[in-house]
Amino acid sequence: MPALLSALATITLPRYYHSEIVVINDCSADNTRVIAEQYKATVLDLPINLGIGGAVQTGLLYALHNNFNIAIQIDGDGQHPPSELVKLINHYETTGANLIIGSRFIKKQGFQSSFFRRLGIKYFHWLNKVFTGQSIFDSTSGFRLFDKKAIGLAAAYYPDEYPEPESLVFFSKAGLTISETPVVMAKRNGGQSSIRNFASLYYCIKVTIAMFFSSIRKYS
Amino acid sequence: MARIQIITIIVSLLFLFYIARLIIKGRLREEYSIVWCTCTCILVIFSFWRNGLAVMSKLFGVFEPPNLIFTACIFAILVYLLHLSVVASSLHKQNKQLAQDIALLKQEVKNLQHK
Numbered sequence: 142m143p144a145l146l147s148a149l150a151t152i153t154l155p156r157y158y159h160s161e162i163v164v165i166n167d168c169s170a171d172n173t174r175v176i177a178e179q180y181k182a183t184v185l186d187l188p189i190n191l192g193i194g195g196a197v198q199t200g201l202l203y204a205l206h207n208n209f210n211i212a213i214q215i216d217g218d219g220q221h222p223p224s225e226l227v228k229l230i231n232h233y234e235t236t237g238a239n240l241i242i243g244s245r246f247i248k249k250q251g252f253q254s255s256f257f258r259r260l261g262i263k264y265f266h267w268l269n270k271v272f273t274g275q276s277i278f279d280s281t282s283g284f285r286l287f288d289k290k291a292i293g294l295a296a297a298y299y300p301d302e303y304p305e306p307e308s309l310v311f312f313s314k315a316g317l318t319i320s321e322t323p324v325v326m327a328k329r330n331g332g333q334s335s336i337r338n339f340a341s342l343y344y345c346i347k348v349t350i351a352m353f354f355s356s357i358r359k360y361s
Numbered sequence: 362m363a364r365i366q367i368i369t370i371i372v373s374l375l376f377l378f379y380i381a382r383l384i385i386k387g388r389l390r391e392e393y394s395i396v397w398c399t400c401t402c403i404l405v406i407f408s409f410w411r412n413g414l415a416v417m418s419k420l421f422g423v424f425e426p427p428n429l430i431f432t433a434c435i436f437a438i439l440v441y442l443l444h445l446s447v448v449a450s451s452l453h454k455q456n457k458q459l460a461q462d463i464a465l466l467k468q469e470v471k472n473l474q475h476k
Contacts, residue, residue, distance in 0.1 A: 165464075185464040191457055199461045206465065301457070 145219055146180035158230070163203055164217070167196040173217075193283075194304035198295060201287060205296040212287045221284040225324040229286040238320035239291045240312055242277065243284030247323035261345060265306045268349065272356040273313040277321060280306045284324060291317055300355075306348050310355040369408040377401045396441055 146162065162182040166173045168190040177184045185199055197214055204212040213229060215221045221243065229241050246262075265280045283305055287295060294315050300307045313319060380397050383389035407413045418426040 183468060185468050187460050187464045189456070189460050191460055195457050195461065198457075199464055202461055203465060203468070301453075 145215075145217065145223065146177065146182060161207075161209075163200055165196045165200050167191055167193075192301055194299050194301040197283075197304065198299040201292050201295045201299070204287070204292050209292065210289055212292050214283055214285045214287070216283050220326050220328070222325065222327055225284070225326075228322055228324055229284070232320065232322035233286055233288065236318075236320045239288045239317035240309075240319045241286035242279060242282050242319065242321045243286075243324035243326075244277075244279035244282055244321040245324070245326050246278040247321060257341070261341065264345065265348065268352055269306065269309055272310050272352050275309075275313055275319060277309060277319060279321065280309050284326070300351060303344055303348050303351075307351040307355055310352045314356065314358075363411070366408050366411065370405060373401050373404040373408060377405075400437070 146164075162180070164173065164177040164182045164184050166177070166184055166186045168187060174184050174186060183203070185203060187196065187199060191199070200214065201212055211230070211233065213226060215223070215226065225243060229243055232238075233241050262279065262281050266276070266278055269275065269277050269280050291312060294312065294317070295308065298311065300311075309319060377398065380389065380394055380401070384391060384394055414426045414429065418424070418429045421429060423429040423432070
């Protein structure tokens, strides 16, 4: 966290961007709040543990209420190097897509995750193709840029558990354009993945069901 | 009146009384009590009307009257469980929205205090 925040603070954004760092504290047991305040980040303290989806949505709600043009989701465990953030913004400016995903697998650089995890990600790639017709290689990536339209949609509806692959179905159903850009990711340097052992089986089943229902649900 | 009839009538009435008490004390919401009251009323009716079960079984075309009880009870329980899952899901959603609002409001309050 401290390393991440200091890197974020020193990052230079292209031209006219005005940035704000928002840390979502989802009932963390460590002194997240104190550290985040040292780096002058805005802290949103959730009173109860909501899990990743609820936490990400909180950040997006903040972005919506404060009229942000873009919001970038970045993991707190150091998996997403802040230096790669500029790539997302550049890609956003060139393509103008509503949702930009930082992908590990387009250029196959940096940390590539374990074999089984990659297998799972391949499976989701295939599922996504089936449900949305789009080819997204890193559908589980949580390194994402939301534009105003995507912020508004996700603030209204965002899945709770393991939201990444499912939300892609939702976004493409809603008519958003999704684009991927290669980034280099690091190995997480703290905490545990939310997806381990038997939980991974549950993860696969849950996400498959969720994606299926997202694809047939009508969004008005 | 057979002994078993008296026992079931007393138990059913006690159950009904307990449900009423829960509602009065505010520990059970009325909308959830409807199911329980109906079930108890049915129990009371069948305690008085001994032939009722046989008549009902014939009506539904069930050969063994006890099978009708099991089928009907299990079906009712399943429907009610599903209803409770729906209630839990909506509570979950409302809980999440409340937590998010609290987090955003806390931050806003803090902002105002610093000004």
